[in-house]
Amino acid sequence: MKKISVIGAGTMGTDIAQVFAQKGFDVVIRDITDDIISKSAAKLERSLARLVEKGKITAEDKQKLQSHISFTTDLNASADADVVIEAIIEDVKIKKDLFKQLDGLCKPETILATNTSSISITEISAAVARKDKFIGMHFFNPVPVMKLVEVIRGMATSDETFKAIMELSRVIGKEPVEVNDGPGFIVNKILVPMINEAVCVLQDGIASAEDIDKAMQLGANHPMGPLALSDLIGNDVVLHIMNILYEETGDPKYRPNILLKKMVRGGLLGKKTGRGFYTYQ
Numbered sequence: 236m237k238k239i240s241v242i243g244a245g246t247m248g249t250d251i252a253q254v255f256a257q258k259g260f261d262v263v264i265r266d267i268t269d270d271i272i273s274k275s276a277a278k279l280e281r282s283l284a285r286l287v288e289k290g291k292i293t294a295e296d297k298q299k300l301q302s303h304i305s306f307t308t309d310l311n312a313s314a315d316a317d318v319v320i321e322a323i324i325e326d327v328k329i330k331k332d333l334f335k336q337l338d339g340l341c342k343p344e345t346i347l348a349t350n351t352s353s354i355s356i357t358e359i360s361a362a363v364a365r366k367d368k369f370i371g372m373h374f375f376n377p378v379p380v381m382k383l384v385e386v387i388r389g390m391a392t393s394d395e396t397f398k399a400i401m402e403l404s405r406v407i408g409k410e411p412v413e414v415n416d417g418p419g420f421i422v423n424k425i426l427v428p429m430i431n432e433a434v435c436v437l438q439d440g441i442a443s444a445e446d447i448d449k450a451m452q453l454g455a456n457h458p459m460g461p462l463a464l465s466d467l468i469g470n471d472v473v474l475h476i477m478n479i480l481y482e483e484t485g486d487p488k489y490r491p492n493i494l495l496k497k498m499v500r501g502g503l504l505g506k507k508t509g510r511g512f513y514t515y516q
């Protein structure tokens with residue numbers, strides 16, 4: 236495999252592209268507007284400049300890496316990719332429309348992968364004819380740091396596709412785990428209800444946001460507290476995952492917290508909007 240196409244130039248898409256380019260893959264990042272594309276290019280530039288400052292890569296490495304990445308608004312640029320990884324908005328209809336188009340334009344052997352955080356892989360794969368070449372490849376934020384990739388089989392994913400994506404994950408320095416399709420997969424099914432519970436503790440006035448986070452860092456050895464983590468992931472993403480867990484299982488233990496809903500309605504999405512449980516510069 237040589238060429239990877241990443242659809243969606245948000246935080247996850249840009250970071251996924253960086254990780255592949257660092258391992259020598261040719262990567263094309265596609266999004267729908269020039270504005271999103273230039274923000275993605277600026278984010279990548281900052282990220283790589285930081286690695287140069289820290290002495291992790293040289294200025295020449297940075298240049299070489301950047302020469303492996305191109306940005307585009309043209310979906311046809313994915314046609315000759317070996318793997319397409321979708322990291323767009325968590326909307327099942329939009330994802331299905333996109334994959335239908337990709338199925339029509341990509342070469343027959345291209346594997347289509349989604350980085351969805353919780354939507355059923357089997358459901359999205361219903362949009363394509365090549366269901367055997369459709370799979371979940373779920374990365375974790377921040378992608379350059381987090382070692383895990385959940386490799387999720389849809390009901391029709393072939394063993395060949397599964398093995399190829401497990402191997403690809405290892406080639407880019409990640410540790411893959413095998414997951415069968417199910418709401419929230421492994422990590423989000425466990426992690427996101429924990430975050431929702433932390434919001435309940437805050438809403439019930441049991442402790443401040445700072446003390447909830449401090450308690451989970453020092454008492455459970457989490458690298459960051461659940462509310463800071465929610466701000467990092469995006470409170471809208473956390474709410475969306477809770478909604479899916481609740482809708483798919485019907486189990487009241489997954490009911491999203493009201494305060495979380497209010498914050499999302501109020502645009503307090505976390506780091507990306509400058510305000511969430513904390514305020515950011």
Ligand code: 3HC
Pocket residue numbers: 289351352374375376377378379380381423426458459464468472
């Ligand atoms: N991009 C690249 N590198 C980053 C980064 C980013 N956004 N954020 C931090 N780093 C790097 C730092 O540069 C530093 O690198 P160095 O050791 O080479 O200098 C290293 O990570 C450690 O960073 P810091 O010293 O600044 O801070 P921490 O030690 O607290 O680590 C953290 C930061 C890695 C974010 C850590 O707090 C952590 O692991 N938090 C939990 C993250 C987590 O749980 N992620 C999963 C979220 S769920 C998800 O993504 C699924 C989705 O579907 C919702």
